[in-house]
Structure formats: C-alpha cells, structure tokens
Amino acid sequence: MSTEAAAVYGQATWQPGWLQDRLSLTFGLRYTEEDKDIIWDYLAYSTPFAGQIPRQTQANAESFDNLSGNFTAAFQATDDINAFLRYATGYRSGGFNGEQIGTPSFNEETVEQWEIGLKSDWWDGRLRINGSLYTYVWEDIQLANTDSSGGSATTRIINAGEADRWGGELEVLAAPIDNLVLGLSYAYIHGDFDKFPDVCGTAVPQSCIDGVSSALRPYSPSNQLNLTADYTFAETAYGDVTGFIRVNWQDEWYENALWNGVVDGQPVVYPSAVMDERMVVGARLSLENIKVGDAMMRVTLFGENLTDDDYPVYSINFGALGLISEQYGAPRTWGVELAYDY
Known part of the structure; x- marks a missing residue:
C-alpha cells in the first residue's frame, strides 16, 4: 500500500478595530490531494480444511481531495479574560482494508464543528x-x-x-x-x-x-x-x-x-x-x-x-x-x- 499526498495551507488573523481593538478574526484554509493504491499478493498455501488455496493477486487505486477551513472570532474582554467562537471543518481521507483481498475501499470522513x-x-x-x-x-x-x-x-x-x-x-x-x-x-x-x-x-x-x-x-x-x-x-x-x-x-x-x-x-x-x-x-x-x-x-x-x-x-x-x-x-x-x- 502506498500514498502520495500534497497539501497547501494558510491562516491569517485580522483585527478590524471594532470594540476598542479587542476583537480578532482568524481565517484558515487547507486544500489536500491524496492518491492511494494497494496490491494484494497472497501466496498459495494449504489448510487442513480447504486443501490447496491458490495464489491471489489484485490491485486497486483511489484519489481523494478536500477543502477544509476554520474561522475563529476572539474577544479580549479584559486583560485576563478571552472569549471565543470557532467554526471548523475537518477531513480524513479514505483507504483500503489490507486484510481482505479485493475489499472495496472506504470513503473519506468529514466533520463540521x-x-x-x-x-x-x-x-x-x-x-x-x-x-x-x-x-x-x-x-x-x-x-x-x-x-x-x-x-x-x-x-x-x-x-x-x-x-x-x-x-x-x-x-x-x-x-x-x-x-x-x-x-x-x-x-x-x-x-x-x-x-x-x-x-x-x-x-x-x-x-x-x-x-x-x-x-x-x-x-x-x-x-x-x-x-x-x-x-x-x-x-x-x-x-x-x-x-x-x-x-x-x-x-x-x-x-x-x-x-x-x-x-x-x-x-x-x-x-x-x-x-x-x-x-x-x-x-x-x-x-x-x-x-x-x-x-x-x-x-x-x-x-x-x-x-x-x-x-x-x-x-x-x-x-x-x-x-x-x-x-x-x-x-x-x-x-x-x-x-x-x-
């Protein structure tokens, strides 16, 4: 099994000057691309129940991509108290089950928080x-x-x-x-x-x-x-x-x-x-x-x-x-x- 991945990420914080400069807005984005492939190559073997199991080979490949990001609004109420509200999305790419030959790939998962x-x-x-x-x-x-x-x-x-x-x-x-x-x-x-x-x-x-x-x-x-x-x-x-x-x-x-x-x-x-x-x-x-x-x-x-x-x-x-x-x-x-x- 192999994976090739590439990603680009950026984040910036802006203070718009509102509320006596106590408000900060943070924005972030990430774009990810991943290419995954797998080769199953099971050698022939013998079992006491099923006799001779022949050699089994198979290959599969999938590509995944995702754009995720986050936004945070932070308010510095006093020098010692900071309140924040955050929205974010996340992603985990899909893949393969290496234990079972020919098993279909599983999809990427996403979260919104x-x-x-x-x-x-x-x-x-x-x-x-x-x-x-x-x-x-x-x-x-x-x-x-x-x-x-x-x-x-x-x-x-x-x-x-x-x-x-x-x-x-x-x-x-x-x-x-x-x-x-x-x-x-x-x-x-x-x-x-x-x-x-x-x-x-x-x-x-x-x-x-x-x-x-x-x-x-x-x-x-x-x-x-x-x-x-x-x-x-x-x-x-x-x-x-x-x-x-x-x-x-x-x-x-x-x-x-x-x-x-x-x-x-x-x-x-x-x-x-x-x-x-x-x-x-x-x-x-x-x-x-x-x-x-x-x-x-x-x-x-x-x-x-x-x-x-x-x-x-x-x-x-x-x-x-x-x-x-x-x-x-x-x-x-x-x-x-x-x-x-x-």
Missing part, C-alpha cells in the same frame, strides 16, 4: 479557568467493524454513517500557596449514531437488524476526570526536590461500535465488550535542575498504576467462534528515569 469557550486568569494570576462547549456533525465515520459472517472474525474499516454529538471541557489550575500547583480537568461527550448500516442476513427473504439502534459509540467514555498536584518541596544547592501526583478516572466505554455475524442465514449482533470504569494513579519524585558543568540533569523515581488496578483496554468478541479475548493495562510499575539536558 462549532465551539464556544472562555480562557481566563484570576486571583492575580494564581487561578486559571478555561472551558468550552462544542457540537459537531461527523459524516461517513471510519470505524473498525468485526464481522464473523464468513465463518471467521475479520476486522475491517467501514463508513458508519453519521453522528451528531456534543460535549464540553473544563480546565482549572490553581496555585493556592507558593510552590504548589493543583489541576483539575473534566471532559464530557454525548451521543451515539444518527445513521449506521443495517446488519443483514443471507437467507431469502432477507432480514436485517437496525444498525442505528444496535451501534454504540466506541473508544470514548462519556466522562473523564483528571486531578493533579505538583509541588516543590525544597530548593537546594544540589537541585530542586519536586513531587507530582496524577489521578485519572473515566467511566466505562465500548471497544467497538458493532460486532455482527450471520447464523443460519439470519443476522446476529453480538454483545459489545464493556471496558470497565477505572481510576489510575501515578506519581513522580524528582531531584531536578542538577548542574553538571554547563548542562542540567534530572533523576526521577516514578510509579504508575499505584493501586494495581486490573482494567481492560481492548477486547475482541469472536462471535460464532464462541471466544472473547481481552487486553489489560500495565500493572503497578516502578522505575527510575535519568534525564540529561545539554
């Missing part, structure tokens, strides 16, 4: 609050789909219709005392699919299962929360002693939009594996800014997943084969890191 937000500093610069609300329409979404209708579980990229979603983000940083910075960030997303291909069987007459009601939003938990604390314990002649702790929590999410197959000619939707709610804690203790000649060195003792939580990060439901596999995150891990900046 609106966002409104606020960036602000308070308390003489010791408190920062940033937040935004957004909504987007996502069309021809490229998603991994696992299909066992052919007797074996095969993963391929499909165009999964359309989604109209919305969400928000909040970030708070505070320095309540000297040498201590506390952080909080929260993200929320809502919505599944407005359009999704139906799951159909092979029997005559053909029956189908509604794809929109069966598909689930994958890869993205509805709620995520991060808490951090960064503290400098001491500033010595040998270097600065610092500590950092991070707590990441997220609720459950789905590893795949849809697992489907065909049994006795009838369509089947298999249960999606749920990636459990998790809370992962990490910490670092460092001696940094150690002078070594004209350079600086840092020594860090770190720990990840300090609570030794068992949490899945991916799963495969093999459908008619009756197997479900899961991959888990790393267990409690300790280490020492040495960094040298010169």
Whole structure:
C-alpha cells in the first residue's frame, strides 16, 4: 500500500478595530490531494480444511481531495479574560482494508464543528479557568467493524454513517500557596449514531437488524476526570526536590461500535465488550535542575498504576467462534528515569 499526498495551507488573523481593538478574526484554509493504491499478493498455501488455496493477486487505486477551513472570532474582554467562537471543518481521507483481498475501499470522513469557550486568569494570576462547549456533525465515520459472517472474525474499516454529538471541557489550575500547583480537568461527550448500516442476513427473504439502534459509540467514555498536584518541596544547592501526583478516572466505554455475524442465514449482533470504569494513579519524585558543568540533569523515581488496578483496554468478541479475548493495562510499575539536558 502506498500514498502520495500534497497539501497547501494558510491562516491569517485580522483585527478590524471594532470594540476598542479587542476583537480578532482568524481565517484558515487547507486544500489536500491524496492518491492511494494497494496490491494484494497472497501466496498459495494449504489448510487442513480447504486443501490447496491458490495464489491471489489484485490491485486497486483511489484519489481523494478536500477543502477544509476554520474561522475563529476572539474577544479580549479584559486583560485576563478571552472569549471565543470557532467554526471548523475537518477531513480524513479514505483507504483500503489490507486484510481482505479485493475489499472495496472506504470513503473519506468529514466533520463540521462549532465551539464556544472562555480562557481566563484570576486571583492575580494564581487561578486559571478555561472551558468550552462544542457540537459537531461527523459524516461517513471510519470505524473498525468485526464481522464473523464468513465463518471467521475479520476486522475491517467501514463508513458508519453519521453522528451528531456534543460535549464540553473544563480546565482549572490553581496555585493556592507558593510552590504548589493543583489541576483539575473534566471532559464530557454525548451521543451515539444518527445513521449506521443495517446488519443483514443471507437467507431469502432477507432480514436485517437496525444498525442505528444496535451501534454504540466506541473508544470514548462519556466522562473523564483528571486531578493533579505538583509541588516543590525544597530548593537546594544540589537541585530542586519536586513531587507530582496524577489521578485519572473515566467511566466505562465500548471497544467497538458493532460486532455482527450471520447464523443460519439470519443476522446476529453480538454483545459489545464493556471496558470497565477505572481510576489510575501515578506519581513522580524528582531531584531536578542538577548542574553538571554547563548542562542540567534530572533523576526521577516514578510509579504508575499505584493501586494495581486490573482494567481492560481492548477486547475482541469472536462471535460464532464462541471466544472473547481481552487486553489489560500495565500493572503497578516502578522505575527510575535519568534525564540529561545539554
């Protein structure tokens, strides 16, 4: 598989002089062209069930192009408060499923987004609050789909219709005392699919299962929360002693939009594996800014997943084969890191 791509991009910011020069307008455009091709060349092989499988070769090629852009209106209400409204479009080119010979290409996907937000500093610069609300329409979404209708579980990229979603983000940083910075960030997303291909069987007459009601939003938990604390314990002649702790929590999410197959000619939707709610804690203790000649060195003792939580990060439901596999995150891990900046 090969790709040749070319793009041209430009962006400009204009201050029209309105509202005491506090308004800025930013415009951006990007044009992209991509040419992709693939050659399938499967050598002959033998199986205990089907005997000799002959060599299979096939080629395909597609071209994609897109014009996308963004517009942002930012208003500097005070020296410490900036509000903005942003509109943007995005694009991801199509491609091929290399796992299956002769599989049709999948189309490019596009997204159209609106966002409104606020960036602000308070308390003489010791408190920062940033937040935004957004909504987007996502069309021809490229998603991994696992299909066992052919007797074996095969993963391929499909165009999964359309989604109209919305969400928000909040970030708070505070320095309540000297040498201590506390952080909080929260993200929320809502919505599944407005359009999704139906799951159909092979029997005559053909029956189908509604794809929109069966598909689930994958890869993205509805709620995520991060808490951090960064503290400098001491500033010595040998270097600065610092500590950092991070707590990441997220609720459950789905590893795949849809697992489907065909049994006795009838369509089947298999249960999606749920990636459990998790809370992962990490910490670092460092001696940094150690002078070594004209350079600086840092020594860090770190720990990840300090609570030794068992949490899945991916799963495969093999459908008619009756197997479900899961991959888990790393267990409690300790280490020492040495960094040298010169």
